[in-house]
Amino acid sequence: MTTQEQAHERHAPDCGAAAPERVLARRTLPHADLLLTADDPVAAALDHVASTALTEDTGGRVGLELELHLVDLARPSRRPIWGEVRHLVDGLDPMPMGSSVTIEPGGQVELSTPPGDDAVLAIAALGLDRESLRTQLAEAGFGAAPIGTDPARPSRRINPAPRYSAMERHFDALGCAGAGKQMMTSTAALQVNLDAGPAAEWSCRLAHLRALVPVLVAASSTSPWLAGETSGWHSMRQGVWDGIDHGRSDPFPAGPPAQAWAAYALDAPLMLLLDDGVLRGVTERVSFRQWLEGTAPFDRRPVVADLDYHLTTLFPPVRPRGYLEVRCLDALPDRWWPAVAAMTATLVDDPIAADAARELCEPVAEQWEVAARDGLADERVRRAVLGCVEVAVRRGPTELSTELEALHALFDSGSSPADELRRRVEQVGPLAVLREEAGA
Template identity: 30%
Template sequence: MTTRTGPLKGDHPIEGREDLLAVFAGGEKPREAWRIGTEHEKFVYRRSDHSAPAYDAPGGIRDLLTEMVSFGWTPVEENGNIIALTGPDGAVSLEPAGQLELSGAPREHLHETCCEAGRHLAQVKAVGDELGIGFLGLGMWPDKSRADLPVMPKGRYAIMLSYMPKVGSLGLDMMLRTCTIQTNLDYESEADMAMKFRVGLALQPLATALFANSPFTEGRPNGFLSYRSHIWSDTDADRTGMLPFVFEDGFGYERYLDFALDVPMYFVFRDGRYIDTSGQSFRDFLDGRLPALPGERPLVSDFTDHLSTIFPEVRLKSFLEMRGADGGPWNRICALPAFWVGLLYQPDALAAAWDEVKNWPIEAHQALRDAVPKLGLRAPTATGETLLELGRRVLAIAEAGLNARGKLNASGDNESGFLDPLREVLASGKTPAERLLESYHGEWAGDLSRIYEEESF
């Protein structure tokens, strides 16, 4: 989740609707300036007993962040606690139960993205060796209950942990027990944003299936391939889901703004602290009628904070976030941006991907999203074929898109090699979760502790 790491450039009071729309329009960039941002989370555990370390325990999360400063990171504090780090490779931050996230810097091509991920993982593993902690690449804690997990000292999380149970039964699981990989991408214009949003949203269930990696809950199979994806279906209906209006004629900044303004607030950040505004209306805030801050009107930074508390399958800020994938091992960190860059950053690929889904009824998108957490690649699409069949064509489109980009590394390789983990999934027809279940029922003989050996970084 988003962590404040400093003041927002150009922050000012919101005078009207145009200031809000300018947040989206301000993200427009010419094609040559498009960049790739990759975020990936991982679970932190003690190697001695696989427990999740508390923030302030010896060798815990605070010590992990403190030790990482030696690699050139700058600490970000809240109430005297280090809660994030900033540096040339982006930002390192904490999820609610101590999951460690790298929000990578904007990169020109995937070779840079993968080098960045490699640097980060080398750093955390070096610190982990000192502190006796490891890092697990999965979509959900396989063996931990909520009660087993610590809570990080971040003000926004205290507010969210209090509010979540009021609006859904699984929101605390989302916060405490899940990890994801995300890709952030640019757009050239409002029309380009709308096309990328539609393709990204329509194919998000395919990404969920390809990266499905959360089949265990509290030590046993849970009946899902991506339980992380299922969790989002009962987290908070006001701020999650497939957003059917995206597929309607005329979709653009105005329509997304209306949606965002209708999402209840969580907080307002003032003078270094988070003020609880949970359930209150940003529209009232615009009119100076927010109960928590009577008479005060919002800044642009308040709106950008509010946008960061909206969690649909694709999210618009001043860029687009692809949010459908479970956390996973090193090679799948690089595979997710490769998948979306191949589809969305090359015009012919984007058009071909849209051709695959443009005639689907709006309700078919929701039906596919509902089916995929359990069925994975076997989920039926609007045409009656499975996601596996669709996925093979879509991956070929992504490969063609990456080939056409022609971004080469020093060895002369283009970016399409980063799709190899997905090629393997589609060739076998088995999601990562299904392979884990095979191991659990086979060579592991029901001993889920083996997952720490197999799936750690």
Template identity: 30%
Template sequence: MARDQIDMTPLQSRDELVAWLEAGVKPPSAFRIGTEHEKTPFTLSGHHPVPYEGAKGIGALLEGMQLLLGWEPIMEHGNIIGLYDVTGGGAISLEPGGQFELSGAPVETVHQTQSELMAHLAQVREIASPLGIGFLGLGMTPTWSREEIPVMPKGRYRIMSNYMPKVGRYGVDMMYRTCTVQTNLDFRSEADMVKKLRVSVALQPIATALFANSPFTEGKPNGFLSFRSEIWRDTDNARAGMIPWAFEDGMGFERWVDYALDVPMYFIKRGDEYIDVAGSSFRAFFDGRNNSLPGQRPTLSDWANHLSTIFPEVRLKRYLEMRGADGVPWGRLPALPAFWVGLLYDNASLDAAWDLVKTWTAAERQAVRDDVPRLGFKAKVGNRYVFEIAKECLALAHAGLRRRGRLDHFGRDESRYLEPLDRIIESGRSPAEEMLDKFAGPWRGSVEPAYDEYAF
């Protein structure tokens, strides 16, 4: 999550909320790709969680990164909690359990995503290695209990931690024990947004299967291929899920606004303070009926912050965020933007992807969403296995990237970044299944080797 917004214009009408989203419309020539990835820091000796405090803590890591990069620090009550690149637009932020997130700058090609990633990893390594910190590329911490994980000094997370147990079983696990990789993509009109949203919501479980990478909890197989994806099924269903209404007639920016108005809020930020308003709707705040700030109206900043605390499988801001994938090792990270760019930024592939999913019912979409965390490629939509659908989507992504024709200096197009997914499809097994085989075989019933094999 980038910095909490700072536009303090009070809102007067619902139209302004719609206009804020509509401002994301861009011509295809201005389309960009944003990639965000989270990774879990661990101590190289002993594979323990890394606290915020201390000479070898997360705070020290961020201070070192600030000196190296010259990025602006993001501060809260005297603690450095993130960094912001004023010129390029990238940011580094902390998730609740110390997960280190790079929110990449908006770039034009997947080649640039790859370059940005390699530069970031080299920079992080330079600072982290002397501190004895490594990073893990899995969808969930494989060994630690909730209690062991330190809490980062961010006010919004205290509020969320208190609220989560009231609305679902796994919200605290989501916050402290999971990692994801996300791709953010643009749209050229309201209709284009709706089409891309529907295609990507329907296909999010396919991405979940391809990237499934969280089969261990507290040192043992947890019965799932993507336990991270399972966690989202019982985190907070008032703000998560497959948003079936987005497939109904009349879908557009206004419909999203009406949905978001009724999603319970977590907090309101005033200055450095986070005011706990968990459970009350943005609509009540908009009407001046928020108990914590009676008579006050929200600002555009409040709206932007609120939109960033809604967690459906695909999230609309001024771009679309693909949210279904587990965090993965660095070699597989650029495969996610490559997959979605190939499907959504090429008109022929987008049309073909829509043809693939347009007959699926809301019940079928929900069923595959529910089954994929456990079954992966063996889940079904109607009478088709996810494996077949994934294979078809990968072919469409390849074709889309080839037609896009964005070449690197060796004359290669972006389809080369799909190679890790090609290998997964060739083997017929998700990354999690491969890991479970290692656990049963060469790892001899221990997940500790993951800290070597899946480290950045």
């Protein structure tokens, strides 16, 4: 999947003298016993992950995913129970543009669009499906709030899926139960999925996305409150991610991206294990590499299916899955998410915008925690965000110029979506804001 404006001529952005990454051949997936039969199972696993990390393409497509907190409009303080949520989602008519609707651990609903040929089409598709979801939920007395955290209700898992039960056991055992539960049940994201692009650009493209993360975190935050409390962080959603295991949530290291991702994946802690058809949470801190080397406390050796599933439990801000998942954005209200999605796509896929953003982001390239904690209160972050929004206004799709200009006006005034929500919470309380956003 991926992005950008049809009118822009595509060429490789200026990456300085960095050598392009070697093009990895796309092979038929190995047989399930590859890791068992290989002379060097660690090398076989690294090769498998690297060879499937990125898919070469010409770029340009965009896919969007938007999570929303489900709210009973008559009793917004009550988190809907599983049977209600399942009944609601099962009873939905198909989304007009083909988005899938899934249910997250805390009852959040997620809309996932098919990839669109560019950002304009992807945003239009999500907008139509979002409106259909809103209308259908309202008929049943429910709403859905697209904001980064549930500002009012206590964190609680309602989805009984074995994956989520096992995840909860893992987080409990490894000492991050609170952050793990909050991440699963009280956060919501806007995810922008982009094509990997030409192989010669992969290293530059991933390095640029990594440097862009602090700006995207600060610009997209809509999570100044969580579960009736505020920590003072600009993005409490990112504060929650900072509280889980850094081995699965930190950015993967710089370097040739496919190989860097493969090394990160093998060194990341195992979360879930399938034993005799039963998914269980791993309660020891053990890496996939240790399992391959035979030093993990398990009764069997791993196969490729174990490795592929392990990859789905890793949550860096940008994750390669053939295409690129930009995962660091808070979900935003409907008045803001189209502009933030368009900005993200523009700053990555438009070569002129990408070159400008690269220079703007350099002073804060590794400062995602500063961006999450302080937001625009940090002068370096403020300059980078405002500069990148200005670039998006100039280079973004003309069809979304109104939305982009409104976002620029908000930041230019010294405010942000997070500041806007914080002021409203201080005026009417977190529960009122949750209901307002769910019924908007």
